[in-house]
Amino acid sequence: xxxxxxxxxxxxxxxxxxxxxxxxxxxxxxxxxxxxxxxxxxxxxxxxxxxxxxxxxxxxxxxxxxxxxxxxxxxxxxxxxxxxxxxxxxxxxxxxxxxxxxxxxxxxxxxxxxxxxxxxxxxxxxxxxxxxxxxxxxxxxxxxxxxxxxxxxxxxxxxxxxxxxxxxxxxxxxxxxxxxxxxxxxxxxxxxxxxxxxxxxxxxxxxxxxxxxxxxxx
Amino acid sequence: xxxxxxxxxxxxxxxxxxxxxxxxxxxxxxxxxxxxxxxxxxxxxxxxxxxxxxxxxxxxxxxxxxxxxxxxxxxxxxxxxxxxxxxxxxxxxxxxxxxxxxxxxxxxxxxxxxxxxxxxxxxxxxxxxxxxxxxxxxxxxxxxxxxxxxxxxxxxxxxxxxxxxxxxxxxxxxxxxxxxxxxxxxxxxxxxxxxxxxxxxxxxxxxxxxxxxxxxxxxxxxxxxxxxxxxxxxxxxxxxxxxxxxxxxxxxxxxxxxxxxxxxxxxxxxxxxxxxxxxxxxxxxxxxxxxxxxxxxxxxxxxxxxxxxxxxxxxxxxxxxxxxxxxxxxxxxxxxxxxxxxxxxxxxxxxxxxxxxxxxxxxxxxxxxxxxxxxxxxxxxxxxxxxxxxxxxxxxxxxxxxxxxxxxxxxxxxxxxxxxxxxxxxxxxxxxxxxxxxxxxxxxxxxxxxxxxxx
Numbered sequence: 001x002x003x004x005x006x007x008x009x010x011x012x013x014x015x016x017x018x019x020x021x022x023x024x025x026x027x028x029x030x031x032x033x034x035x036x037x038x039x040x041x042x043x044x045x046x047x048x049x050x051x052x053x054x055x056x057x058x059x060x061x062x063x064x065x066x067x068x069x070x071x072x073x074x075x076x077x078x079x080x081x082x083x084x085x086x087x088x089x090x091x092x093x094x095x096x097x098x099x100x101x102x103x104x105x106x107x108x109x110x111x112x113x114x115x116x117x118x119x120x121x122x123x124x125x126x127x128x129x130x131x132x133x134x135x136x137x138x139x140x141x142x143x144x145x146x147x148x149x150x151x152x153x154x155x156x157x158x159x160x161x162x163x164x165x166x167x168x169x170x171x172x173x174x175x176x177x178x179x180x181x182x183x184x185x186x187x188x189x190x191x192x193x194x195x196x197x198x199x200x201x202x203x204x205x206x207x208x209x210x211x212x213x214x215x216x217x218x
Numbered sequence: 219x220x221x222x223x224x225x226x227x228x229x230x231x232x233x234x235x236x237x238x239x240x241x242x243x244x245x246x247x248x249x250x251x252x253x254x255x256x257x258x259x260x261x262x263x264x265x266x267x268x269x270x271x272x273x274x275x276x277x278x279x280x281x282x283x284x285x286x287x288x289x290x291x292x293x294x295x296x297x298x299x300x301x302x303x304x305x306x307x308x309x310x311x312x313x314x315x316x317x318x319x320x321x322x323x324x325x326x327x328x329x330x331x332x333x334x335x336x337x338x339x340x341x342x343x344x345x346x347x348x349x350x351x352x353x354x355x356x357x358x359x360x361x362x363x364x365x366x367x368x369x370x371x372x373x374x375x376x377x378x379x380x381x382x383x384x385x386x387x388x389x390x391x392x393x394x395x396x397x398x399x400x401x402x403x404x405x406x407x408x409x410x411x412x413x414x415x416x417x418x419x420x421x422x423x424x425x426x427x428x429x430x431x432x433x434x435x436x437x438x439x440x441x442x443x444x445x446x447x448x449x450x451x452x453x454x455x456x457x458x459x460x461x462x463x464x465x466x467x468x469x470x471x472x473x474x475x476x477x478x479x480x481x482x483x484x485x486x487x488x489x490x491x492x493x494x495x496x497x498x499x500x501x502x503x504x505x506x507x508x509x510x511x512x513x514x515x516x517x518x519x520x521x522x523x524x525x526x527x528x529x530x531x532x533x534x535x536x537x538x539x540x541x542x543x544x545x546x547x548x549x550x551x552x553x554x555x556x557x558x559x560x561x562x563x564x565x566x567x568x569x570x571x572x573x574x575x576x577x578x579x580x581x582x583x584x585x586x587x588x589x590x591x592x593x594x595x596x597x598x599x600x601x602x603x604x605x606x607x608x609x610x611x612x613x614x615x616x617x618x619x620x621x622x623x624x625x626x627x628x629x630x631x632x633x634x635x636x637x638x639x640x641x642x643x644x645x646x647x648x649x650x651x652x653x654x655x656x657x658x659x660x661x662x663x664x665x666x667x668x669x670x671x672x673x
Contacts, residue, residue, distance in 0.1 A: 045251040045531035054308055054533035055288050056300055069291060076293050076336060079419045088418075204336055207292035207301070211340075211419050 064179065071182045072201060074098075074189060080204075081211050082197055091189050098185040102178060109174040116167045123164075238507050239266050240620050244673045245469050245511075246270045246501060247312025249525030252598070252617060267501045271350075271494055273311035281309050295335045299540040299550045302342070306524040307535065313497075314346060319520060320468050321345040322550075325360050325392060326558035327369040329551045337365040337419065338551045353461055353491035354452035357393060361444055364416035370556070373415050376427040380408040387556055388451065395463075398456035399436065406433040410447045458486035462496055469500055470511040472562040478505045513622055513672040516565045519546035521673050522574060526581055526665065529617055531598075536580070545573040566671070578665035582658045595657035596650070607635040614660055619669040627667065635660055 074095045078088060162170075193201070203209035239258035243250045247270070250258070258266050269275070288304065290297040306315045322345060329338050341363050348356040360366055361384070367373055375381040385408035389399040413428030414421070433442045435450055442450075451457055462482035466474040481503065482496050489495035500506055517525065523543055527535065540550065547570050553559055582595075595614070604610050611631045615621045635656050638644050647653040664670055 045253065045528065045533060053287065054284060054535070056304070056535045056537050069294075073293050076334070079334070081418045081420055083418070205291045205293050206286075207290065207339060209336075 064176075067179060067183065071179075071186045072205065074185060076204060077189060077193070077197075077201060080197055080200055082194075082200055087192055090192060094185060094188050098181060102181055105174055105178050105181065109171055109178065112167055112171045112174065115162075116164060116171065119164050119167070238263055238512075241507075241512055242266055242270065242501060243312065244517075244521070244525065245316075245506075245515075246497075247316055248306055248521055249528050251528050251531060252601075254528075255617070263507070264502065267498060270313050271498050271501070273314045273350075276310050278310050281305065284308060292339045293336050295329055295338075295551060296540065298335045298339055299543075300535075300537070301339075302550050303520075303524070303540055303543070304535070306520060307527050308533075314349075316469075317349045317493075317497075318342060318345040319518075320465070321349050321356070323468070323553060323558035323561075324464060325366065326553035326556055327363075327365050328553055328555075332365045332368045334365065334368070334419075335551070337363075337368070341365040342551075350494045350497070351492065352452075353457070353486075353493060354449055356493070357388070357452050358445060358448045360392070361388065361411070361448055362414065362421040364419060364421060367414065367416045367421070372411055375408060375412050375414065377409075377412050377429040380405070380412055380429070382408040384408070384411055384414075385447075388447075391557060393451040393460065394454060394456045395460040398454070398460070403435050406435045406442075407447045409433055410435070410442045411444045414444050452491050455483070455487065458483040458491070461491075461493075462486055465493075465496060465500060468561070469497070470503075470506045471514045475505055475510065478503055513620075513669060515673045516562060517671055517673045518559070518561060518565060519543045519548035519570075519574075520550070522546070522671070523577065525673075526577070530581065530595075530661070532581065542573060542577055542580075546570045546577070574671065575666055578662050582662040582665065594654065595661050596654045599657065607632050610657065611635060611660065614657075614664055618661070618664045619667065619672075622669055623667060631660060631663060634663065 074091065077083075078091055078095065083091070190198070200209055239261070240250060240255060242263070243254065243258060243266075261269075285301065285304065288301070290301045290304075292298060292301070302315075302318075306312075306319075309315055322342065325341075325345075327338065327341060329335055332338060341360075344356075344359050344363055348359050366384075370384040370387055371381050372384045375384065382404050385404045389404060389407065390396055409429040409431065410433055413424040413426070415424050415427070416422055428443065430441060432439060435442060435447055436454065438450055440446065459479060462485075463474065463479045466479055466482060470478070482499055485499040486492075486496050505511060520543060523539055523546075526532075543549065544552075547565055547567075548559060559565075599610050599613060602609075602613055604613055611628060612621065615623060615628060615631070633643070636643055639652070647656060
């Protein structure tokens, strides 16, 4: 950090403590000036681009999220213009079969999440609940606890033997099964594609694939 | 009919010696960085317009490099939204992005039905490629766009069993406007578009499904196909007026003076539908530079978010910004219906105002402290060498709202900065922590002023 002899005062307000204030602010001014010199250097907007890399804040490298991103949307592969009719048919069949299996899993995960949500709402009404979603505040700060954890409110008519923790674990397990099913489908589809088609797909994901219409309208 | 006052008189009656660059850059783009403000304010207004309407002359290669480093996956909707937001924030060609946003709202197509983010991306590229050229070319390319074909059901538009959806919307919403065509025109035009389909991500002309019979559209008869209908529509004086009116409403003011629209429609006709020519005339029009337009439109969520990011020089973006934009009522690639976003006062509701204020809180409070590259307000005032409360308030008011606030509000802000936490006037801020808090508070207060919601 660089220092500066930058002065700082409020000239428009009564000023009984000016001398003290100037002294008190001196170290701050140095810091500000220093930040201005250093902080601005790497900001693309400040017109000093070398070294600056604006972008979206990176999410932590979650293996499951990374896996999700690595699996392409098979519907886009089916729509690749370079696919032969037989290839397309084969991939469509694999996709349909997979969708049948996924439909069951999705129904179950939706049901599980819905039950978790109801439990959380019910718990919220009673002042304390383990939510299906990550808590927005640390447990110690949530306060107003009406029910200790061992007295979690149960939902009448639901599968009362399952705790929110059980349901949450079950939802995670289902999510893993869905991910595995998608991975499995991709593992079956990938060998059916030529190198060129795989390259087309990679280009599509990078936004570089420009399909050329060959059929004229007239 | 609104009367045009001098552009040097703000909506609060404040006289200004500045040119209208900040206003132009809010409308033709998404606001300015402090450096851009200095650059354009030093220029003659006409030269500013000339630069802005020729984005192709501006080197934007840095943006491509930055985008490549982001590893966006264009087959994922969320990445696509971030890609566009990123472009809006960091482009050197703001009109290119703003015009793409205009056409996205005009030819409103939603991924909710298309269900193919890559097709939405390609449509967006079409808006960029043809958006500033001849309207006929743009309309033709949109008519053949796979996402549009899916969106308006032209896939089902077949010989002997026409689907009139696209023909209706091209007349009502894309080219002419209600009252400038009849039901028969729709039926005949629908026949011309039969067989215009999409197959494997491409436009596909299915000759077997095309109706080759003679048609009469808007008084003209022939063995028309879609190309012919597009040409007939785009050359209509009604199209000139309709497109000019939409451009004025988007870029200038919600309720334009009909004379301004007529003026621009004449430019459209003379320039054979060239959109760049219409935009140039629009930005140079006295109504655009007067109080009719100045601070007379409510910022769209995109304008609010991108403008703030640029002005406060936030270069590390929060991934939630696209979600925040959606909560404010503008989900990119997902307009609410075929009419697009209503805009204007519809941007404001109790829910969306809350989200706007939450955004102001997030961007000015500690959330961004740990993010490398963020220029905090205290850094900004230090860069300017500002040493007193009035100077700082003036600086941020000028930067964020062109200084266009009543004197009483300005004084309140000065009092805020010149007081301690308890509200007691102080001669100087005793420590850097309090100064930082005060300046963030100042920016936050300005961002929640009614004027900040205005473009």
